[in-house]
Amino acid sequence: MLKRILAIFKARNLEFIRDRGTMAWNILLPIALMAGLSLAFGGDGRTQYTVGVVQQAEVIDRAEHPFLETQYIRFVTVDDVAVAMRKVARHQLDLLVDFEEGNEYWVNPSSPKGYFVELALLQTDSLVNGSLQKSEIDGDAIDYVDWVLPGILGMNMMFSCLFGVGYVVVRYRKNGFLKRLRATPVRPLEFIIAQVASRLMLTMTITAIIFIGTHWALGTRMDGSYLLLLLIGLLGAVSLVSMGLLVASRVTSEELAGGLLNMINWPMMLLSGVWFSLEGAGQLVQSAAKIFPLTHILDAARAVILDGAGLADVWVSLAVLVAMSAVFLGLGARFFRWDPA
Amino acid sequence: MYALEARNLVKSYPNVLAVDNVSFGVREGICFGLLGPNGAGKTTTVEIIEGVTPATSGEVYYQGEIAGRRFREEAGIQFQNTALQDNLTVMETLIMFQTLYDRQAHLDDIIEACSLGELLSRDNRKLSGGQRQRMLLAIALVNKPRVVFLDEPTTGLDPQARRNFWQLVQRIQNDGTTIILTTHYMDEAHVLCDEIAIMDEGKIIASGPPDELLQERYKGLIIELPIDNVKDDLAGIDHQTIEDLGIVEVLTEDIPGSLAALTPHLFDANRIKIRQANLEDLFLDLTGHSLRT
Numbered sequence: 001m002l003k004r005i006l007a008i009f010k011a012r013n014l015e016f017i018r019d020r021g022t023m024a025w026n027i028l029l030p031i032a033l034m035a036g037l038s039l040a041f042g043g044d045g046r047t048q049y050t051v052g053v054v055q056q057a058e059v060i061d062r063a064e065h066p067f068l069e070t071q072y073i074r075f076v077t078v079d080d081v082a083v084a085m086r087k088v089a090r091h092q093l094d095l096l097v098d099f100e101e102g103n104e105y106w107v108n109p110s111s112p113k114g115y116f117v118e119l120a121l122l123q124t125d126s127l128v129n130g131s132l133q134k135s136e137i138d139g140d141a142i143d144y145v146d147w148v149l150p151g152i153l154g155m156n157m158m159f160s161c162l163f164g165v166g167y168v169v170v171r172y173r174k175n176g177f178l179k180r181l182r183a184t185p186v187r188p189l190e191f192i193i194a195q196v197a198s199r200l201m202l203t204m205t206i207t208a209i210i211f212i213g214t215h216w217a218l219g220t221r222m223d224g225s226y227l228l229l230l231l232i233g234l235l236g237a238v239s240l241v242s243m244g245l246l247v248a249s250r251v252t253s254e255e256l257a258g259g260l261l262n263m264i265n266w267p268m269m270l271l272s273g274v275w276f277s278l279e280g281a282g283q284l285v286q287s288a289a290k291i292f293p294l295t296h297i298l299d300a301a302r303a304v305i306l307d308g309a310g311l312a313d314v315w316v317s318l319a320v321l322v323a324m325s326a327v328f329l330g331l332g333a334r335f336f337r338w339d340p341a
Numbered sequence: 342m343y344a345l346e347a348r349n350l351v352k353s354y355p356n357v358l359a360v361d362n363v364s365f366g367v368r369e370g371i372c373f374g375l376l377g378p379n380g381a382g383k384t385t386t387v388e389i390i391e392g393v394t395p396a397t398s399g400e401v402y403y404q405g406e407i408a409g410r411r412f413r414e415e416a417g418i419q420f421q422n423t424a425l426q427d428n429l430t431v432m433e434t435l436i437m438f439q440t441l442y443d444r445q446a447h448l449d450d451i452i453e454a455c456s457l458g459e460l461l462s463r464d465n466r467k468l469s470g471g472q473r474q475r476m477l478l479a480i481a482l483v484n485k486p487r488v489v490f491l492d493e494p495t496t497g498l499d500p501q502a503r504r505n506f507w508q509l510v511q512r513i514q515n516d517g518t519t520i521i522l523t524t525h526y527m528d529e530a531h532v533l534c535d536e537i538a539i540m541d542e543g544k545i546i547a548s549g550p551p552d553e554l555l556q557e558r559y560k561g562l563i564i565e566l567p568i569d570n571v572k573d574d575l576a577g578i579d580h581q582t583i584e585d586l587g588i589v590e591v592l593t594e595d596i597p598g599s600l601a602a603l604t605p606h607l608f609d610a611n612r613i614k615i616r617q618a619n620l621e622d623l624f625l626d627l628t629g630h631s632l633r634t
Contacts, residue, residue: 007440011426011433018428175424180480182393183418184441185410339393 004186008194016164016202030156030210049117052078052087054098065099067125073117086307088114089139097121097132104133111141142306146221149214150301151274153207154294157233158240158268160203162261165195166244170257173248173339182338189333196241196329203237204230224304228311232304235321236297242328243293249335268292273299296320342405344369344519345390345488350399352385359385360396361543367488367536372510372520374534374551376527376620382543383523384421384492390521391418391490403488414444417486419477421493425465431476432461439483446485454512455479456505471502478509488519495529507532527620537620541628551620558626559618561594564603570612578602583625592618 053060053068055077062068068075078084078096087093088106094113097105105121107114118134125132172178181191208230214220222229243264251257271278271285272294278286289295300317303309311318343366352360360382367373375383388394390401392408403412425434435452439445452458455475460468468476474494481489491510495503503526510533514520524530530537531551538548547554566589568582578599580591593599596615604610 004441007437011429011437014433015426015428172424176420176422177424177426179393180418180420180423180425181441183391183413183416183420184438185413185443186441 001187001190005190005194005197008181008186008191009198012168012195012198013202016198027206027210030152031213033152049073049094049113050092051075051117052084052093052096054078054081054084054096054100056100060099065125067097067121070120070124073120085137086139088137090306091139091141095121099125102133103131104135106135106137108139109136110138140221142221145218146306147277147302148275149211149220150298150305151272153211154236154272154298154301155269155274156210157203157207157237157297158265158294160206161199161237161240162244162247162265164199164202164244165241166248166261167254167257169195169245169248170251170254173337174252174254176339179339188336188338192245192329192333192336195245196238199241199244200234200237203241204233207233207237222305223308225310228309228314229301229304232297232300232314232318232321235318235325236293236301239293239297239321239325239328242325242332245332246328246335249332250337268294271295272297290320293321293324296324343367343402344404345408345521346402347386347390348400348402350386350389350401351397352382352389352394353397358543360389363399363540363543363545365538365545365548367519367521369519370514370517371535372514372522372533374530374537375521375523375540376525376530376537376624377540378525381525381540383525383540386540387490387492387521387523391416393418414442414484415487417481417484417489419474419481419489419491419494421496423477425476427464427466429465430462431457431465431468434465434476435479435483438480442484444484446483448483451479451482454482455509470497471499471505474498474502474506475509478506482513486518488521489513490521490523492523493525494522495524495526503529527624531620539620539624539627541624546627547623554623555618555620558623559592561592562596563616563618563622564591564593564596564599565589565614565616566591566603566607567612570608572606572608575603575606578606590622 049072051073053075056079060068076093081096081098084093084096085106088096088108088111091108091111091113094111095105095107095117105118107118109115121132169178178191211229215222244261247260247264248257251260269275271289272292273289274294278289296317300309300314303314303317307313345367346365348364350360350363351358363382363386365373375387377383385394389396389399390408392401392413401408403409403415426437429437435448435457439448452461455478457472457475457479460472460476465476478491478494481491494510495506498506507529510520510522514533520533522530522533534551536549537551537554538545540546568584568587568589571589575589578591580589582589591599591603600610600613603613607613
């Protein structure tokens with residue numbers, strides 16, 4: 001069994017590696033995106049200040065808190081103080097203030113914008129409401145480039161896994177190569193394992209090269225464990241490859257396969273948080289995003305890369321990915337068909 | 342016991358009965374030909390036997406037992422149309438396929454037999470028609486098969502390439518391998534096959550050794566005349582007119598007598614051809630129509 005899997009695995013690898021156009025596209029696209037985004041967002045392009053306001057009550061009386069009327073500051077409502085404090089640490093919020101309990105505020109001493117927003121707060125509210133209690137939260141800034149890197153790698157992985165397996169299997173079926181394999185002792189499961197293993201190795205190699213290269217060239221952030229990130233990548237790639245196999249299990253037309261894969265790709269890319277966070281989106285959209293493996297991959301990867309999260313913090317995402325892979329693979333093997341008939 | 346036996350095979354699609362209760366047995370070591378025009382049901386029948394197309398009903402036996410995993414291990418198959426993986430060389434493809442089997446032939450022998458020595462580093466996509474057929478045959482041989490299926494192996498090849506391929510098939514057969522050949526070339530079947538079954542519209546309409554089938558049906562030789570060489574309706578002479586081929590045929594055991602009888606009815610007595618009956622004639626007689634090739 002193993003030698004048959006290895007034979008198909010090796011042949012598929014050679015077929016892909018020698019297809020220079022596709023290979024180059026898989027590597028150059030994310031690099032070009034990262035280079036462009038680095039140029040566009042590498043500097044501090046934002047001019048607006050952002051302040052989180054802890055709000056449990058329906059409304060806050062703005063007359064009592066003139067700071068909330070300050071121009072050029074965007075005030076965002078916060079209901080989870082712990083999350084908001086983490087954003088202060090990352091410089092995603094310039095300051096966090098709680099007027100409801102204890103007149104307290106949190107600021108990152110290494111944040112230049114936090115410094116100016118704090119001055120504005122003290123100049124306005126403290127004059128009206130007396131002294132405010134200050135707390136400091138340490139942490140380095142997270143550039144958009146740092147934040148978007150997992151998204152771009154995840155997106156590249158998504159395209160590579162879904163099309164690299166789904167589309168190729170449909171092509172094999174259409175041109176009769178699967179039928180030829182069926183006439184050999186190869187079992188469907190052996191063929192599927194070989195395809196998954198081949199794509200997994202290629203995708204993980206390419207993703208690792210790009211991640212390390214970007215980290216080296218652009219100095220992108222990595223606060224967590226490389227091993228855990230590798231595990232997230234592996235489980236994520238397995239889930240995406242399995243999804244591609246499920247789509248390809250019976251389809252006989254490359255056009256239909258392309259359409260079906262795009263029907264999955266685009267919502268997944270838009271809703272999984274590749275380019276922007278869905279924190280401001282409605283609950284329905286956030287819940288819908290959870291059906292995509294890429295959402296769980298990116299949530300876990302960003303937690304590890306940006307927050308230094310450990311296995312205990314991301315195990316739920318990993319479990320969801322494992323469960324999704326099992327369902328996709330099971331259904332894919334169940335419905336798999338060698339020939340177009 | 343047959344090496345391979347098909348029993349009551351039926352394959353139906355909506356509105357089409359592609360294979361209609363087909364049964365036959367193939368003895369060990371022979372070349373068995375399944376003949377018929379395009380659409381006769383040959384390929385479907387063979388693919389059911391090969392195990393790549395499920396039958397609506399019927400069974401296939403290999404060495405006396407239902408064809409299963411052992412059959413897959415010991416059968417070599419050359420499909421009519423097979424795409425290979427892109428960007429792989431001939432040698433890499435042969436090794437890949439060979440690795441799929443526990444039973445393995447010496448690749449050097451296959452490469453030599455199929456004359457692939459100079460093509461080993463060539464990309465699969467850059468093979469000519471004849472080279473490709475030799476390559477597909479080599480793939481069918483990588484597991485040292487006891488039974489080889491060849492589905493229309495010489496379609497699209499030029500006459501020289503066809504003859505070379507025939508020699509190759511004869512070499513394989515000489516090694517004791519059982520061969521199942523499907524073809525719509527009756528001359529090919531006559532040269533290669535020890536036994537044949539002729540199919541039309543999903544059924545076997547005749548079977549047996551080619552020469553026996555011909556001898557049973559044709560006593561004597563055939564005089565073949567172009568229709569436009571005949572002056573009248575050849576009254577009193579037993580003949581057969583084949584409109585779509587534009588010829589008239591007279592089967593006779595008495596060539597001088599028949600020629601004497603025919604001459605007054607012809608514009609030109611030199612425009613005739615005398616030949617032995619062949620499988621094309623047999624097919625025409627059995628079905629009432631010529632091969633739709």
